[in-house]
Amino acid sequence: MSSIKLYYYPASGPARIALMAARLVGVPLQIEIVDLMKREQFSEAYLKINPQHCVPTLDDDGFILSESRAIACYLADKYGTDDSIYPKDIKKRAIVNQRMYFDCSTLLVKMRAICHPIIFNIENEIKENLRDDFNASLSVLDKYLENNEWVAGEHVTIADTTIFASMSGIFAAGWDLSYFPNIQRWLKNCSNLPGYEEIKEGAKIYGDLVKKNLKQ
Ligand SMILES: N[C@@H](CCC(=O)N[C@@H](CS)C(=O)NCC(=O)O)C(=O)O
Structure with a gap:
């Protein structure tokens, strides 16, 4: 299983930005749903990785990154094979x-x-x-x-x-x-x-x- 995790919620546009970028780049992801309706973004564990309590967040083998467009750029830079x-x-x-x-x-x-x-x-x-x-x-x-x-x-x-x-x-x-x-x-x-x-x-x-x- 991939060690790249994407904390995701389907109804979130920014979360969809990160997911689509990963699919375009072709990098496999482990999707972790953060249910915003259940306010899971406020859990102690999630706040530790994203104090802004929002999706998406990327965890690339311990490297934590939030902000959908920053995630898109990072994935393309690190894993992209097509310039x-x-x-x-x-x-x-x-x-x-x-x-x-x-x-x-x-x-x-x-x-x-x-x-x-x-x-x-x-x-x-x-x-x-x-x-x-x-x-x-x-x-x-x-x-x-x-x-x-x-x-x-x-x-x-x-x-x-x-x-x-x-x-x-x-x-x-x-x-x-x-x-x-x-x-x-x-x-x-x-x-x-x-x-x-x-x-x-x-x-x-x-x-x-x-x-x-x-x-x-
Ligand atoms: N600028 C951020 C915005 C992310 C964002 O607004 N996420 C919303 C869902 S669309 C969220 O998780 N909201 C929950 C909260 O703020 O508690 C990005 O592009 O990643």
Whole structure:
């Protein structure tokens, strides 16, 4: 059995980011479920490895790492055999990093601003300004994909698995992508990526939570 453990919860987008990156890199993992609904992230043992009490966390033979995108980079650097997944070339790598930062500082922030109040039953409809804000960011993603098959160029990278996994929950909720033809094409490509089937159920759980509380 592998000595690389990933502490994981399927409905968590960041956890899905780490899992999909591992599948793209092709490194075997031992999955340890941390049930957030049972608040297992607050157990004494888990807090010792991740004081931020969140998933994912990686334990690579005693080397502990949290933050989904940092985990993705680490796995690609340490175990990747295909340089194109996370290029060593400084400029190519900078573009991959830029896409991942765009995800965590913009896309994800705007997606959560919509989904979290709905999931936690504070809102039951999507405010127009939040919808416009998120769509404005999606149009940036669509632009990145205009002349490229993948988000950082002609090769699939950990930026694709990151953005795909990060957005998979709101896409599973049925977000209208009709204005974003390049994203639609990219999503079809993503459906052939390793790990896609494995994270589908978790994305659906998240999407269903959003849909359940939305006023019809
Ligand atoms: N920036 C972190 C965020 C991780 C995160 O927000 N995880 C959430 C689930 S989506 C979590 O575990 N929350 C439980 C808690 O904070 O107690 C990452 O990308 O890894």
